[in-house]
Amino acid sequence: MSAHDPAPRAVVLPPDLGLLCTLFAPDPRRAALEAELAAAVAAERGAGGAVTFDAGESGECAAATAARLVRAGVVRAEVHGAPCDAVAADVLAAALSAAGIEVAGPLLRAAPVLAPATAFRWLGDSGLAAPPEALERALAAAVAARGSAAVRLLPRCSGEPGAFVRDGAAWGWRYGFDDAAARTFLAGAVERSLPRHRAELEYALILFQMAVDPLEEMYAGNGIADRNRELLVNIVP
Amino acid sequence: MAGRDASLIVLPPPGPLAWLAPELQALELAPPASAGARVIDAAARTPADLLAAALETGVRRLCFAPSPRAAAYARELSRCAGSAGCEIDLGGAGAGIALESRLIELAAVAPPGLTVLAAPDQQAAALPLLEPAPLSAGALRLLPLPAGPLLAEALERALAAARAEPERARAAGVVPYFVTAAEPAGDGAADTRLPATYFGILPGDRYDASIRRAARELFRRLQPRRSFHWLALENFALLGVDVYADAIARRATRAAPAPAPARHRPLVFAIEGGDGSGKSTHVAALREHLAARGLSVAVRKMYRHGTFHDTVTDLCRQCEGDKNLHLWRIERLAKVFDSVKYFATEVEPALGRYDALVFDRWIHTHLAAGAGRAHYDPGARELLQVYPAADRVFLLDTDPARQLARIGERAERTVDENPYMLGRYRHHFLGMAAREGLVVLDAAAPFADNAARIRAVVDQAIRDRAEARS
Numbered sequence: 028m029s030a031h032d033p034a035p036r037a038v039v040l041p042p043d044l045g046l047l048c049t050l051f052a053p054d055p056r057r058a059a060l061e062a063e064l065a066a067a068v069a070a071e072r073g074a075g076g077a078v079t080f081d082a083g084e085s086g087e088c089a090a091a092t093a094a095r096l097v098r099a100g101v102v103r104a105e106v107h108g109a110p111c112d113a114v115a116a117d118v119l120a121a122a123l124s125a126a127g128i129e130v131a132g133p134l135l136r137a138a139p140v141l142a143p144a145t146a147f148r149w150l151g152d153s154g155l156a157a158p159p160e161a162l163e164r165a166l167a168a169a170v171a172a173r174g175s176a177a178v179r180l181l182p183r184c185s186g187e188p189g190a191f192v193r194d195g196a197a198w199g200w201r202y203g204f205d206d207a208a209a210r211t212f213l214a215g216a217v218e219r220s221l222p223r224h225r226a227e228l229e230y231a232l233i234l235f236q237m238a239v240d241p242l243e244e245m246y247a248g249n250g251i252a253d254r255n256r257e258l259l260v261n262i263v264p
Numbered sequence: 265m266a267g268r269d270a271s272l273i274v275l276p277p278p279g280p281l282a283w284l285a286p287e288l289q290a291l292e293l294a295p296p297a298s299a300g301a302r303v304i305d306a307a308a309r310t311p312a313d314l315l316a317a318a319l320e321t322g323v324r325r326l327c328f329a330p331s332p333r334a335a336a337y338a339r340e341l342s343r344c345a346g347s348a349g350c351e352i353d354l355g356g357a358g359a360g361i362a363l364e365s366r367l368i369e370l371a372a373v374a375p376p377g378l379t380v381l382a383a384p385d386q387q388a389a390a391l392p393l394l395e396p397a398p399l400s401a402g403a404l405r406l407l408p409l410p411a412g413p414l415l416a417e418a419l420e421r422a423l424a425a426a427r428a429e430p431e432r433a434r435a436a437g438v439v440p441y442f443v444t445a446a447e448p449a450g451d452g453a454a455d456t457r458l459p460a461t462y463f464g465i466l467p468g469d470r471y472d473a474s475i476r477r478a479a480r481e482l483f484r485r486l487q488p489r490r491s492f493h494w495l496a497l498e499n500f501a502l503l504g505v506d507v508y509a510d511a512i513a514r515r516a517t518r519a520a521p522a523p524a525p526a527r528h529r530p531l532v533f534a535i536e537g538g539d540g541s542g543k544s545t546h547v548a549a550l551r552e553h554l555a556a557r558g559l560s561v562a563v564r565k566m567y568r569h570g571t572f573h574d575t576v577t578d579l580c581r582q583c584e585g586d587k588n589l590h591l592w593r594i595e596r597l598a599k600v601f602d603s604v605k606y607f608a609t610e611v612e613p614a615l616g617r618y619d620a621l622v623f624d625r626w627i628h629t630h631l632a633a634g635a636g637r638a639h640y641d642p643g644a645r646e647l648l649q650v651y652p653a654a655d656r657v658f659l660l661d662t663d664p665a666r667q668l669a670r671i672g673e674r675a676e677r678t679v680d681e682n683p684y685m686l687g688r689y690r691h692h693f694l695g696m697a698a699r700e701g702l703v704v705l706d707a708a709a710p711f712a713d714n715a716a717r718i719r720a721v722v723d724q725a726i727r728d729r730a731e732a733r734s
Contacts, residue, residue, distance in 0.1 A: 044492060049286045086488030176286075196695065214517050222308035223289065226277035230507050232516035237631075238695050239639045241496035249688075250499045251638055252476065255586050257684045258637065261677040262577055263584045 035077055037096050037104040038068050039123070041115035042083035044242040045182075046231050047202060050217070050224045052146035052179035054201060057109040059140040064107055088248045089115075089122035097126050106132035111182070111201050114240065118247045145173075146181035149212070150203045159212045166220045175221050180213075196238040204235045270302070271325040272318055273359045276333040277307035279508045280497050281464040282363065284490055285439045290402055291370075291382065293361040301358055310514055311340040319349055327353045331362030332460035336509050364463045371408030371443040376418035379438055380406045393425040394432050407440040407486070409479075411467035415442075419478040426485040438486045442467040442479075457590055461508035462501040465494065469502060473586050496639075504590035505640045521649065530618045531559070531729060532652050533722060534626035537660030538689045539681050540670035541707040546660065547624045549715050550722065557726070559619035564611055566603040566651075567625050573678075580679055593642050595679075596634050600644045603630065607650050615652065626657055628696050629689075633680070636688030655725045658718055659697045662707035664690065 043057055061082050068080040079101055085092065096104065104123050108116035116133035123130045147169055149155065149162050156162065169178050182201040196205070203209035210232070218225045234241060244250070251258075273295055282289050295301045302323075306314055318326060326341065328334035338352045356362075361369075374380045374390035382388045383403040393407065409418050422440070426433035441464035458469050467475070480498075484491040500507050533550060535543045547563055554561045576598050582588045614621060627648045634641040664686035671681050680689070697704045703721055705714045 042489075042492065046493070048489075048493075049283070084488055086484035086491035196699065218308055222305060223278055223286075225307050226279070226508065226511040227283045229511040229514055229516055230283065233507070233510055234640075236516050236645075237635050237639075237641045238692065238699070239635050241499065241639050242492040244639045245492045245495035245499065249639070250495055251503055251589050251592060252473075252499070252586055254637075254684060255583055255589065257682060258592070258679070259580065259584060260682045262679050263581055 035100065035102050037079040037081060037099075037101040037128075038064055038107065039081045039092070039096070039104050039119060040064065040083050040107050041089070041112050041119040042086070042246065043112070044115050044198075044240070044246060045111075045201075046198065046234070046240065046242055047224075047228065050180060050221065050228060051182050051202060054109055054111045054182050054184060055140045055146075056138050056184055057111055059138050060107065060109045060136060063138070083115075083119075088246055089119045090126070090248050092119065093122040093126035093128065096123070096128060101128060103129045104131070105134060106130060108133050108135045110135060110137045111198075114197055114243050115246055118243065122247075140184075145177070146179050148181045149216075150181070150183045150209055152183075154206055155209055155212055159208075159216075162212065163216050163219070166216050170220045175223065178221065196235060198240045198243070199231075199235040202231070204232065270321075270323050271327050271353075272323045273301050273303045273327045274314070274334075274337070275303065275305050275307070275360070276328065276331065276337040276362075277512060278363075279333045279336075279461050279463070280501075281441065281462075284465070284493055284497060285487075287404055288363055288367075288439065291366045291404070292363040293366065295358055295360040303360075306337060306512075310518075311337060311512065312344045315341055315344045315346060315350060319346055323350065325351045325353055327356070327359045329356040329359040329362040329365065330354050331364045332463050333364075333508065334362065336461050336506070337512055340509070340512050367406070367408070367441055367464060368443060370406060371410065374408060376410055376414045376421070380408060382406055393422055393438065394429055394436055405436060405438045407438050408443045409440055409467070411442050411444045415467055415471070416475060416478075419475065419482060423478055423482050423485070426482060430485060433485050434488055436486070440482055440486055441465070444468065457504060458501045459504060459506040459509070461506055462497065465497050466501050469590070470587075476586075499638075500640060502589040503593045503638050503640065505593060505638070505642060507640075529652055530615060531620040531726065532623070532654045533620065533725070534623035534654050534657045535660065535718075536626050536628050536657055536693065536702065537707060538662060538664075538667050538686050538693070539678065540667035541660040541662045542670075542711070543624055543660055545711065546658070546715060546718060547622055550622050550718055553715075553719050553722065554620045554622070557723075560617070561620045561622060562614050562618045563622050563624060564606075564614065565624040566606050566611070566627075567599070567629065568602060568606065572602055577679055592638055593640075596630075596638065596644070597642050599633075600630055600642075600647050603627075604647050604650060611651065623654070626654060627651060628657065628659075628693060628702070631696065632689045632692035635692050636685065655729065656721055657700075657702045658721070659693055659702045659704045660707040660714070661690065661694065661697075661704050666708060 040061060043053055045051060045053065065080060068078050071078050079096065079099060081092065081096065087095065106116050106120045106123065113135055116135065120130045120133050147166055149166070183203060199205055203213060214228065217228050275294060278286070278289055294303055304314065328338060334354055338354055341347055341352060370380045370382050370388050373388040378390040379393055380388050381391055381403060407422060409415060444463065444467060458466055480495065483494050487494070535546050535550070537543050551561050551563055576595050579591050579595050579598070582591050627644065630644040630648060631641060634644055664683050667686050668683065671677065680686070696702060705717060
């Protein structure tokens with residue numbers, strides 16, 4: 028369905044915000060959810076329903092998405108998300124409400140899916156998926172076989188949405204940053220097998236220590252330039 | 265093994281532009297193998313390790329192709345022990361061509377508004393923004409945007425094309441970048457205060473807000489999946505936060521400094537919370553409680569008001585009109601440094617004189633302010649390590665509306681006493697409380713209830729300390 032068609036209802040997902048998207052593969056549960064929702068919307072439209080689907084691919088911040096949906100005539104929206112979308116889905120739901128759209132959700136689901144064959148699984152439900160030495164050998168072998176540019180790590184893909192702490196450190200869970208042993212392994216293994224990602228990984232670890240997800244902050248419209256006027260409200264006449 | 269005067273060519277780790285668009289790394293040219301130079305990829309080691317390895321093998325000269333990343337890496341090398349024994353050459357003879365230099369070269373191929381079709385080892389060609397053209401393996405479509413008087417026109421032309429055909433714009437995979445000097449002038453004549461390591465991401469910090477809006481829209485239309493990452497880097501660049509320098513210094517993973525030698529340390533309690541949450545009243549009550557238990561007590565307040573605070577607030581006023589946004593970082597650093605100074609003058613002397621110190625606010629306020637406003641801590645955590653660990657920290661949690669009602673209609677409000685920042689403080693306070701075990705109290709609860717809880721927790725902490733000593 029075209030986003031320009033007026034429709035009274037929308038099914039929406041926030042954008043897939045992944046700070047380390049060049050080192051890690053996308054969360055396969057997010058892709059599965061997106062496909063499932065797209066199919067459901069297509070079926071509903073096939074039955075004559077007027078529904079818009081927006082999977083957050085525009086690159087717009089949440090407020091801009093809400094404004095666009097209002098312009099398209101949307102009055103009700105269901106906000107969906109995979110576990111990795113928990114914070115962004117909250118941001119989107121708040122923006123839609125603020126724009127006057129009646130919101131259901133966020134509806135978070137952790138559908139089990141098979142891991143993509145190309146992503147390197149290193150993290151299990153409760154720590155490293157195998158002894159560190161074995162993982163490191165396997166990663167080095169994957170890099171040797173496929174080249175460093177083709178190797179992506181699989182983010183942690185288990186857990187229920189309710190287990191997520193919704194503060195700025197929540198995103199680190201998907202990369203294993205919350206687990207000291209996993210963090211140490213990751214830094215060492217990347218340094219040895221995927222060194223061109225090491226500085227970027229450090230950047231992400233710094234932000235994790237500060238409990239900040241800058242991508243979520245930008246999605247929420249909290250950039251320093253966006254909020255500067257509000258920040259000065261008490262001191263500049 | 266290298267001889268005594270041997271040189272080593274160092275390839276610095278990829279920086280923010282390549283984090284954003286990793287495919288650009290293919291454009292960086294290492295020196296040809298035929299030249300026989302010894303080359304080391306610095307991405308795989310810390311500057312200290314690289315320097316140590318170089319010195320151990322007799323290397324006395326480290327050469328870089330000139331680039332902002334090379335300059336940043338060289339600065340980090342010069343801080344390492346033993347760096348005096350190794351010459352650092354940023355001149356670049358025979359050291360390959362850095363990504364930044366390649367992008368500047370490629371920009372010369374295309375007049376403003378045209379893309380460059382570039383492959384690492386092929387002749388570059390200029391094309392209109394959405395001109396369909398088959399891409400050879402490894403070829404990239406780049407859109408150089410010239411910083412300076414031609415920028416507005418170049419942006420407008422590219423935007424018009426992207427708006428006219430949004431789907432094609434999204435699918436074309438064009439990477440826009442700003443063409444600025446690879447190196448800051450360094451003589452006071454630089455037209456930007458952005459850290460040079462953000463090369464390509466912004467044209468500078470002294471351009472009109474309309475240019476910033478246009479750049480954001482263009483990047484979003486051409487690279488929607490990367491637009492939030494781009495915005496984040498723009499945010500840090502505008503604040504003058506050098507994330508690349510912090511990354512190569514291994515700020516997150518380097519070993520923490522060894523703790524100070526053990527000495528007599530008083531009990532340390534802190535009451536945290538936003539403005540108008542009732543901290544001062546609870547601080548006074550806790551002081552009375554500790555004194556009634558026979559302890560000598562002092563109250564300390566690491567956030568000072570008066571002339572210092574007014575001067576820092578004046579700094580913030582310079583950000584009016586969305587200019588000089590780096591001053592938000594300077595304001596934060598000034599306040600952190602004042603707290604360090606306060607430690608030296610008011611806290612350290614008290615450590616040996618009292619049985620207990622009660623702090624009105626604690627380091628979490630600094631951390632929440634940095635993360636809440638700028639989404640980055642410019643160094644507070646490291647600088648405030650001079651403070652002793654607190655035995656217990658209490659957080660008086662309150663919602664911004666209640667805080668503002670308590671603050672009332674004071675003639676003059678501080679910079680943070682607005683709904684947005686009070687909300688940001690609360691968000692980060694609660695996050696830190698969950699992660700670090702702060703005792704959270706509902707500031708809206710009756711004073712007597714909270715005071716009783718504080719007394720109970722403090723009494724337990726006193727017992728814990730006594731047990732630990734025994």
